[in-house]
Amino acid sequence: MSKNDSISMSVIRRLPRYYRFLTELEERKTDRISSTRLAEIMNVTASQVRQDLNCFGGFGQQGYGYSVSQLRQEIQKILGLNNHYRAILIGAGNFGTAIAKHIDFRNLGFSLIGCFETDSEKIGERLGELTVQSEDRLEEFCENNRVDAAIMCIPRQNVEATLDRLYALGIRSFWNFSHYDINAKYRDAVVENVHLSDSLMTLCYRMTN
Amino acid sequence: MSKNDSISMSVIRRLPRYYRFLTELEERKTDRISSTRLAEIMNVTASQVRQDLNCFGGFGQQGYGYSVSQLRQEIQKILGLNNHYRAILIGAGNFGTAIAKHIDFRNLGFSLIGCFETDSEKIGERLGELTVQSEDRLEEFCENNRVDAAIMCIPRQNVEATLDRLYALGIRSFWNFSHYDINAKYRDAVVENVHLSDSLMTLCYRMTN
DNA sequence: TAGATTGTTAATCGATTAACAATC
DNA sequence: TAGATTGTTAATCGATTAACAATC
8 A cells, every 4th residue: 555645547547457467477477577578568668667666665676676476466456456346237238248248347346246227128137147137126226235336338318317316326436338427417426437439439540640 | 630740649539528529519509619618518627628629720719619510520530530441340249249239330430341250159140230250251351342440359369360360461450359469469550459447447446545 | 899719828737758876 | 796677866758737919
């Protein structure tokens, strides 16, 4: 933890990437790595690596480098990946289903404990270890289960109504795949937006220019 | 186009967001908007809005503001969204399927013209207007159709082999949903990575700290 | 003309890179 | 000890914000 307090968002957003590369190095049984070598692999500067890693204390050793497993564990702790925040999925369409099946929640600090849908055709279907429930049962469910976060996989125009209910139930953290601007209405919500179309537009720009 | 040449990546990455908000304003029949008002809606500073928009020429008018539709069109042009880059989908699993069905390619500068899969169970299935093809037919297909970009929706360990084939076929642009680092092998590839797990880790961090 | 709002320059702030002394 | 590599400070670079003259 240590110098934790003042870590800037630019650094935070790089942490998952360090974490991924360190996990890979660990899988390959690499014990030690220098900032220079890590920088090469990750295609950044060694200065940045050292500067970044030093935000949370000196885990390197002059003359030798960093312990891969120690560093990985440290970043894991800082990111909070050892938590099991309880998340529910809102919307079991193509996207929600793909998310539920593909994302390794357990290793990313979460645990997917429920899935809600309005389409009656889908209610009752199995989705991994879960059963798709009617959105009508949201209140009931949240009163009986602690819920820390919601994953919004419903179309933009349907978000507001459900969001209001989730907020009323005390949920303040959202992984948002819709284009509805959650923070515009609820300033205190912690929202991580995934705008796939923005990403595709950026690719388009780069192909064009 | 004009001052186009030197636009920084920070600005580029903001363009899709301007584009989305302007599209919404246009749908609501708003003709004109000031930098101050746009900044409010988007939760940024008016200075940034003006600075950003000025990268591609003075489309505002002192005393009045900006024409919503003109600005929107201008950004559309800069992003290259009026193109129809021909893209193929590699992998018709949950994720690939969701992408194919949900993304509005036509309005984002692309056109999805093919879909390839190794799993013989899925080959022949319909996917929107497309039929899932065997990955064996990749070469044949690419020789008969111009292909500008590939969307990588296959597991990391399968990427390299297919990537090599795509690269050999002349494809240099990738929308990459796998965690395989395409640029590490092919420096000249234009790669837009979507790391959903990075995004979720960032949410975890923010919930923890 | 008076009011509004841009375009643009200058000031500030933050992030990245370079450099090197500390030290394993 | 000599070599390697960190931790950290200082220099540079770029991005954001503030300010205001230009102008519709």
